[in-house]
Amino acid sequence: MTLETQLQAAAVQAVAVLYGAQVDAAQIQIQKTRPEFEGHLTLVTFPLLRQSHKRPEETGEDMGRYLKENTALVSAYNVVKGFLNLVIAPQAWLGLLDEINADPQYGLVSATEESPLVMIEYSSPNTNKPLHLGHVRNNLLGWAVSQIAAANGNRVVRTNIVNDRGIHICKSMLAWLRWGNGETPESSGKKGDHLIGDYYVLFDKHYREEVHALMAQGLSEDEAKQEAPLIKEAHEMLVKWEQGDTEVRSLWEKMNTWVYAGFDETYKALGVSFDKIYYESQTYLEGKEKVEEGLKKGIFYRRPDNSVWADLTGEGLDEKLLLRSDGTSVYMTQDIGTAKLRFQDFPIDKMVYVVGNEQNYHFQVLSILLDKLGFEWGKGLVHFSYGMVELPNGKMKSREGTVVDADDLVAAMIADARATMDAAGKNDDMTEEEKQETARIVGMGALKYFLLKVDARKNMLFNPEESIDFNGNTGPFIQYTYARIRSVLRKAAEQGLNVEAGLPADVAISTKEEELIQHMAQFAEVVRTAGQDCSPSVIANYCYDLVKEYNQFYHDFSILKEEDEAKKMFRLALSKNVAQIVKNGMGLLGIEMPERM
RNA sequence: GCUCCCAUAGUUCAAUGGAUAGAACAACUCUCUCCUAAAGAGUAGAUCCGGGUUCGAUUCCCGGUGGGAGUACCA
Numbered sequence: 001m002t003l004e005t006q007l008q009a010a011a012v013q014a015v016a017v018l019y020g021a022q023v024d025a026a027q028i029q030i031q032k033t034r035p036e037f038e039g040h041l042t043l044v045t046f047p048l049l050r051q052s053h054k055r056p057e058e059t060g061e062d063m064g065r066y067l068k069e070n071t072a073l074v075s076a077y078n079v080v081k082g083f084l085n086l087v088i089a090p091q092a093w094l095g096l097l098d099e100i101n102a103d104p105q106y107g108l109v110s111a112t113e114e115s116p117l118v119m120i121e122y123s124s125p126n127t128n129k130p131l132h133l134g135h136v137r138n139n140l141l142g143w144a145v146s147q148i149a150a151a152n153g154n155r156v157v158r159t160n161i162v163n164d165r166g167i168h169i170c171k172s173m174l175a176w177l178r179w180g181n182g183e184t185p186e187s188s189g190k191k192g193d194h195l196i197g198d199y200y201v202l203f204d205k206h207y208r209e210e211v212h213a214l215m216a217q218g219l220s221e222d223e224a225k226q227e228a229p230l231i232k233e234a235h236e237m238l239v240k241w242e243q244g245d246t247e248v249r250s251l252w253e254k255m256n257t258w259v260y261a262g263f264d265e266t267y268k269a270l271g272v273s274f275d276k277i278y279y280e281s282q283t284y285l286e287g288k289e290k291v292e293e294g295l296k297k298g299i300f301y302r303r304p305d306n307s308v309w310a311d312l313t314g315e316g317l318d319e320k321l322l323l324r325s326d327g328t329s330v331y332m333t334q335d336i337g338t339a340k341l342r343f344q345d346f347p348i349d350k351m352v353y354v355v356g357n358e359q360n361y362h363f364q365v366l367s368i369l370l371d372k373l374g375f376e377w378g379k380g381l382v383h384f385s386y387g388m389v390e391l392p393n394g395k396m397k398s399r400e401g402t403v404v405d406a407d408d409l410v411a412a413m414i415a416d417a418r419a420t421m422d423a424a425g426k427n428d429d430m431t432e433e434e435k436q437e438t439a440r441i442v443g444m445g446a447l448k449y450f451l452l453k454v455d456a457r458k459n460m461l462f463n464p465e466e467s468i469d470f471n472g473n474t475g476p477f478i479q480y481t482y483a484r485i486r487s488v489l490r491k492a493a494e495q496g497l498n499v500e501a502g503l504p505a506d507v508a509i510s511t512k513e514e515e516l517i518q519h520m521a522q523f524a525e526v527v528r529t530a531g532q533d534c535s536p537s538v539i540a541n542y543c544y545d546l547v548k549e550y551n552q553f554y555h556d557f558s559i560l561k562e563e564d565e566a567k568k569m570f571r572l573a574l575s576k577n578v579a580q581i582v583k584n585g586m587g588l589l590g591i592e593m594p595e596r597m
Numbered sequence: 598g599c600u601c602c603c604a605u606a607g608u609u610c611a612a613u614g615g616a617u618a619g620a621a622c623a624a625c626u627c628u629c630u631c632c633u634a635a636a637g638a639g640u641a642g643a644u645c646c647g648g649g650u651u652c653g654a655u656u657c658c659c660g661g662u663g664g665g666a667g668u669a670c671c672a
Contacts, residue, residue: 026613034616044615046652056652082652083616126672163672280672307670317600324670331672358666360601387603388665426633442635454610457602459665461609470635472621473610480635488632529613541611541620548620551636560632575632597635 002525003041003088003096003518004030006073011043014066021051032518038078039085040518046082056082090509093517098503100520100577107524108584109153117347118154120146122354123272124161127259128168129197131266131406133389133462134356137451140590141386142354143272144452144536147588149352152531157346160274161338164256165281170237172196173251174230175203185258191265191407192258206230242328269410271444271590276345278338284329287337290373291322291329299372310369320365335366339375351377352534357385357457384534387459389451404462409447416468417443417476421597430596441592442476448591449475453540473544475591478582481547483597485579488559492572495560503573504566512553513574519546523581527588536589543585550578 011028015021029044045052045059052059057079064077064084076087100106122142125131131139142158150156176183176199185192207230214224225231240248267273291308294300300310300322308323322333329337342348353363363383370378391404418439421427427435450467454460470476492499509517523542530538559575562568583593 029613029615031613031615036617042616046615049652081616166672168672305670318668321670326670328670330670334672356666357602359672361667364601385602390665420635424633424635426635458610459603463609466609466622469622474621474635476635477621480633484633484636491632537611544620545611552638554632555637558632596633 002521003073003092004525006071007041007043007067007086010067010071010073011063014063014070015048015051018062018066019051019053023048023051033085037080037083037085038087039076040088040514041086043084043086044082045084060084088514088518090514093509093514094503094507096521097517097574097577100517100581101503101573104580105584106581107527108151111150111153111155115153115155116349117157118149118350118352119157119159119342119346119348120149120352120354121159121161122146123267123274124163124355125263126163126166126168127193127196127256128172128200130191130193130262133404133406133409136270136406136409136447137386137389137460138354138356139267139270139272140448140451141384141456141536143270143590144539144588145352145354145384145534147590148527148531148534148536148539151527151588154350154531157276157348158274159276159278159342161278161280161283164279165241165284167234167238168200169252169255170234170241171203171207172200173248173255174234174237175199175206176255177251185261191262192260193262193266194405194407195262196255196259203230203234266406266410269407269444271592278341280334280338283337283341284334285337286340287333287335288323288327288329290336290340291333294322294369294373310365310372312365312368315368317361317365317368320369332362332366332369335362336369336373339366339370339378343375348377350380350382352382352384354384354386357387359383360385382534384456386456389460389462392461392463404464410444412464413447413468414439414443417446417470420470427596438594438597441594442470442479442597445475445479445586445591446470447475448589449478449540449586452536452589453544455537456535473541475586476597478543478547478586479591479594480597481551482579482582482593483595484554485550485575486595489572489576489579491560497569497572499569499572499576504569507566507570509570513571516546516549516553516574516578519549520577520581523585527585530588539585539588543582546578546585547582550575 005025007030008025008028012023012025015023027047029047031042031044033039033042043060043063045056045063048059048063049056052062054062060079060082064074064079064086067074067086068077073088073092074086075089078085120142122145123135123139125135146156146158176196179202180199183195185195188195190198207228210228210230211221211224214227215221219227237248241252291300295302295308300308302308305325306327307321307325310320310322312318312320320332321330323329342351355363360383363381363385367378367381370381418435421435421439421442427438430438446468450462451460453473470480489499526538526542530536559568559571562571586593
């Protein structure tokens, strides 16, 4: 139990005894004491005035006296206006550190058989082009959210819905047939997803030429876009695909295989994985069935042109198309089908979709539709909506060639980490493999931390130069502190000091050390709140704050040269636990910690 | 047009309705005989505008202004 919750409980009791009133624990506001005042934790008395019928200062005095006399937690207090500053007793700090020290998983909760099952969908790529920076944010957020959910005692199923069918795939296929000369990943030396992406771009280039030519002949832009021979051919190919044409299907399968091999490499580099992958080619028919079912039940209606719609004007939204007049399915139909299959496969309690905020409306509608169709978790589905990643010179636009490719980015980050390491020259005794592995951990740590420290909901700016900065609020700064602590602990072990043996029972601790323990203990609460809000950025900023605080502390003295044996052991234990907590926290974000760097 | 989101130092980001709005980067000063200086200490610098709600507002509500997204028989 954290200090805050213990204090809250005691304060509830105090109010009952002093004022004979019942208050909720949530009504007891505890916060960290501002540095300019004496104390560790501060109780805000304003919310209690209704119960005490006294002025804020008097209420603070009453509460402070009660807490000091009746609990072992508080050793002193002072009142400033409506704020009751509490000094926590040294023994309480030692007890807390003991608690943290005893549990390497401190703050993390494991799932049991009865835990809620949370399914998290993320990544969800199209198979016609390689992953870019926007996907990277999605993948890293998805992974972090799933880790945090698991650390909050949920059973987690990570899932991916691959958009492997549709007109966009046909465009790549057509371009490859026409201009590819049988090129393969092996023959070209390109990653499969990049190869297919190149043909997608090639299609677009020729298609636009055709459109321009037609417009020169007097057609309007819309007409030209529809009448261009290439797009007509792509549509024909899509129809053949739907009919199961063997030639088209086998080409489609071949090219998808290339793309998946490419994606797997990227996923591996990003350190993400999935428990269950769904493919739209397998779910879109299910969606049609479900829509027909809804039609029979009268939830949806058919228009004279044969298209099927849902009327959501009662919910304050528009009418939404579910099946085209030719009977083919749209995006929404597929998501309904995927939901159906997932529900068959897993006893889902909660569904989380990690998808960009440009689809807020889509998920608002999906939630209502799933609910109408009888999915229990439909109403409560969570759209974990994240903002776009912008570049200093504007948005990423594939047509303008301003897309940041995921693989290029990963390679650049690792190369840069390696260059920085080599320049620092502290790794001269490492083998080449060790150097490369450390560079990978640090480079990826920089990238992941940069993307995860920002509130997911907000659009963010990705400045390539700043992202590879290793100073300040960055992943490598945190990793560096970790590596330094590990170094100290190694040296301590060489001197025969056993840090694993419990804490010294009796040692004088400084104010800074108390604050550090307080900060560490907060980790449990941070993980809990981050889990409720699905918020990786909260974890990231916590790790940074803790490490920054430790660094200030660390420079005040030399641990291994400390004369007092008990103090030395205490400080080693403190350091060890800071490292452990930071490692756990960063682990939730998918960021590894190097033993050396 | 309609709907939704965002607005904080020069820049990138923080702040369950709480005390004097925190960091980092960039700028300017200092600190390596020292467990890893990829560090630490210091100086300067901000809540878009106007109302409201209350003990108290960056936070909640209303109205502006400025940015972004959605509004397709695309996915």
